[in-house]
Structures are given as C-alpha cells and as structure tokens.
Amino acid sequence: MKTRTEGDTLFITDFTELNTTNATWLQDLVRQSLGRAHKVIELDLSKVRFLDSNGISALISIHKLMCKRGGKIRLFKPMQAVSQILELLSLNEVFEIINP
C-alpha cells in the first residue's frame, strides 16, 4: 500500500486485496498518515479483486473516523465483484464511489 496527499485528499493506492490479513494494517496506515488538513480519504480499488467482511469493517471504521472530522471517504473505481459485494451490503449508499 502506498499513500500520497493532494490538496485535502489522502490517496491510498497499490493494493490488490483488503481482507483479514491487511485490514488492521490499513487502519494503522490511515491513523499514521492522516493530517489535520485531510478532509477526504480516497482508496483506489481499481486493482482490488478481493474484499472480505474484515476489509469492509476497516472501511466502515475509517468512514466513521472521517465523519467525526467532518470529512469522508471515497472508493475509486471498484472492480465488478467488489462492487457487487458493496451493493449486497447496501454500502454503495454509504460510501462515495467514483467510476470515471
């Protein structure tokens, strides 16, 4: 996973799965990287082919963290299989999803 900041957005990129083994890691990474100026966290899901319930728990945890700060998270270009899981769990209405 890599992070970069552009304006008020923290971008998290370069990962192919979000599951039990790296969900906690992602949460730690966000806590370490998040600065006061960050209003948005954008996760690049364009290469993520597998998302399990622990990965989803991490996304919700980050979403709640950002809400408290008056910010939000965005999911960038999730793959079809991942999109379907988000829809199944009605999370497509919670997260902002970008499909350019």
Add this chain to the structure above:
Amino acid sequence: MTDVVTPHTKQIGSHFLSVEFACDLRESREVSRCMRQFLAAAALPEEDLHGWELMVTEAANNATEYTTEAGRALLNRLEVFCRDLEVEVRLTDHTAGFDMPAQAELPSIDSEKGRGLFLIQSLADEVEYLRGRGENCMVIRKKRSASAAGAAGTAAAGASGMQLESRFVGDEQALQGMTEELASCYESLSAIFRFSSALSRPQQAEEFAATWMRELLTIVEADWFVLRLADSKGKELRLMATSLSGNPDYSLLLTPDAASSGSVELRAAQTRQDVWFDANAPLTLSDPLSHLVHHSNGLAHPIFMEESLVGILAVGRLTADEPFKAGQVNVIHTFADFLGIQISNARFRAEHLQAQLMSRELEIASNLQRSLLPEKLPQVPGFAVAGYYRSARQVGGDFYDAIAADGGLLLVIADVMGKGVPAAMFATIFRSHLHARLDLLKRPGDFLTWLNRSLFPDLDRMEMFITAQLVYVDPATRRFQVAGAGHCPLLMSSPGGAPHEVGNTGFPLGIMPDTKYSEEVRDMAPDARLMLFTDGVTDTENASNEMLGAEGLKQDLQLIVNRRRSAAQTVQEMAAMLQTFQGKEPVTDDQAFLILANE
C-alpha cells in the same frame, strides 16, 4: 485418478479437495485461495469463483476467530465436493458453535462486525450448520452457473500454491475418510427414506419408535438410547422405548425447577437445548440415567413439535471419549424430529378417534333418550295430556311419561343428573322401574319411596341422582296428588288467575337410602292447566345471558292459559315462546314439560 498436490492437501481428480488448516487467519485466507484454484481448474466461471472464495474466507475466519481454547490446538478441515451441477463445501470447526438463524440480518451501517454470515447466506443456495460435541460443520451448497455446469472433470486437476506447513494427509487415510463419509451419508439417507415411507403406514407408535431407534444406534455407532415422552399435560416424562436393561422405567417430573435437577433429560426439556455428557461433564449420581449407564458419553436431545415438548431422546456410547461427530449428531436430530412427527400424528389420530367415539356415544344416548319418550300419551275421560322435549347437544337425562291405569293417570317428569350415555341409561332404568310397580300408581309418595330404595345402590355407586315428580290424577274427583324428589314444583294455572306452584319436595333419588316421600293433595278447577317441567325450561337463556326463570315461565303460561288453549295447543305455544326467548342461543340443557288440561 488420485494425485497429491501438496503435502498438506488432498485432492482427488477435479471432484474432491480436502485441506486441513490451523487456527490462523493467514492460513484461512490461503485455504480459500487454494480452493479457488481447485474450482478454477474445474472450469467454474469467475463469478462463481469469487463467491466461493468469499464464502470460504468468511467461514474459515469465523472458525479461526471463535475457536475454543482446546480447539486452538486442533486443525480445521475444509472439504470441497465439486459435482456436475453443484459445489458443496464442508468446513469443520472447533468453536463452541452457534444457533444459525434462517437468514442472518444485515447489521446496521455503523456496525463494524457481523457481515460474514450474512454474506455466506446471501451468496449460497443452502447453508447448514451441524453442531457436534467439540466440533461443528458448516455445509454450504451452491449450484454451478449454467455455462459451467457439465464442464466438470474436463479440466485437469489443478495445482495448489499453498504454502502451509506440512500436514500430510495420506492417500489411504483420505480415501478411507471419503468412503466412510459416503457410506455414512448413504446409510443415513437410505434409512431416512425407509423411515419416511414407514411413517405413512399405521403402526403402533412404541413399536415404530423402538425399531427406528435401533436403526439409529447402528447408523451413528451408538450403544444405547432412552426415549421418553411428555404426557399430554406436559407434567412428566414417561419411558416409551429404550435399549437399556436395568430399571429405566422411572418417570421424570417436569417441575419449574427441573433444570436444576441432576437429570440431563430434564435439563434438555427445560432448556430446550441439547445437553451433553462425557468425561468432562459426566452424569451425576443424582441423575437416574447414571445408574443405568456408566462412563458414557452422549447427549439428551429435546423433541419439539411447534412449541410443545414431545419428548426427550438420550443417545450415548459406552465410552467416556469418542464423542459423536457433527454429521452423526445431525442424523440423531433428524431421526428425533421424524419421530416427533410420527408421535404427534399418532396422538392426533387418538384424539380424533376419541372425538369420534364421543360423538357416537352422544348419538347412542340421544337415540336411547328418544326411545324412552312415549310415542303417544294416554288420554283419560275429561283430560288431555301433551308433552314437549328438546334435547341439548350433549344429551342429558330428562324424561317424561304418562301412564293410565285403573281409570286414573300418573304423570311423571324426571331429570337424571349428568350427560351422555350414563344419564340416558339411568333414565331407562328409571322408566322400567316405573312400569314394574303400577300397583303404586295411586300413591305417588310411596312410589317415590320405593323407587329411591330400589335405585339407591346403583345411583350411589355411580355418584348420580335423579330428581322426579309424580302426579296422580283422579278424573272422577278432579283431584291430584303430588310427590316430589328434589324436583321443581309444578305450576297450576287457570284463566284470569296467576299460576301457583304446587308440590313439596324431598331429597332427589339416590341421595338418602331411607327417605320417605310425602304427598300433597289438591283439587283441580274445571278450566285449570297443570304444567310439569324440568329446570332446563326455567334455565333457558336469551342472547343477553338472562334466564327465563320461574317468574318468566309463569307469565308465559298465564298468557296461554288465558286464551283457553287445549293441552296440545298449550304445548305448541309454550314451545314457540321458549324458542323466541332463546333466539339463536344454543340449548345448554334438555328442556321437557308436560301439560295436563281439562277438556
């Protein structure tokens, strides 16, 4: 074709894969990847592969996260059966197990947990969770997508990239396991099919239960069983069938504090859950079961039909270890549930039969009742008699008669306490006694004294009694003599005057063995009417639950008598008045009355 893919997995062709894995979240993930490769080689489309990968990940994560302290040292097991039309996955865990809901609810948006089971149930066609002692098994089934179905077996056996530590499952061991599994499935299935077909045949429930419980012992490799049924009131558990010798025929009381007793059977009934016993949780000495089986392990399973307890099935092995496996526990549950249906059906049939018998009994009683009433009432010069009888749904013992002899007329009305055949039988006996002593016709008091003495032993034994009123009318003198045994007084009514009650009364017949009944003698005015009746007439209720009562009856009678009707017309008009008063309310007691008129 048999080929070992890696040291820690077992794969047979493209049809079967078995992997054992430790309680470690990374291994859980590896296992689902391994399964994905196996299914990809069997030509499942990407959509199916992703679904299975997610379901198995979730199931394996749960197996790992919730494992018990003892289970942590044990390996979880994943078995994948790839069939032409369907894929089935079995994941055996060592958690404490859970009650799987029919459909897990989607947690609230804020909740960070609890989506795993929802995902599995949403993506699968069928999910079962079989609970055993120390291990449980989640069975997930999903049909293959149409495009891929039938392609199984055409793809080469896949290679696994698993990087787990070496836990070799040898060829023979795996094959033997599979054979046992299949044999066990087949045995269970065929037994259950035979069981089902036997259900449709009428059979004694005890015989049926004993036969099938013995089959069950063979299938699940158990040594003994005890089946107890709850009685119809749910107050106690009584032995129905058992394989044990000794003295298993004790009954267990289902008291509110039964759960705290030592009996595993009572605890299972009270908690509505399986209660297990083994070396760690042995049967206590206060449990009667412990005196029949020592060093045993097994379970007591409550059998419910809808909400009511049908019984308790205790099954065990005569060893303290070697607990039943999850699949075997499932077979025990299935058998017990089938048995519950059979027993409930048998009970339903018995109740239905009882209802039929009751209905038949009422029909007999009703016929008996009707046959007692005189077809035609005798007439004596200058007098006319008419009678009315209406029976309640549950036949009672009301009875009337009129006997002419020696120029006189005896009017009789009686009410046997009770309903059904016994009441009708006593009415019959009463009638035959009446006709046996016509020499007493002119002395109704003595007649009642004799009737009481003759009928007392039988009535007393049956704890029944009869109220009766006898009226002897002498047409020559226009006098009548009345004697009563606990019966309501008759009404005498003339046009323009209020009806008044006549007739003192003693004990009903069958209460005191040596009662002497007295008589009252009255003159009857030329235009007077006498009405003898049973309490069913005054007890008639209207829609507002108000009783007609003696006063209401007197008013009705007065209205009719004022019109100077004949005996037959008086009966018709009185019957019409009663029915009008009653409206659509059902008759709760027999109604009978006699009218005597000067004509």
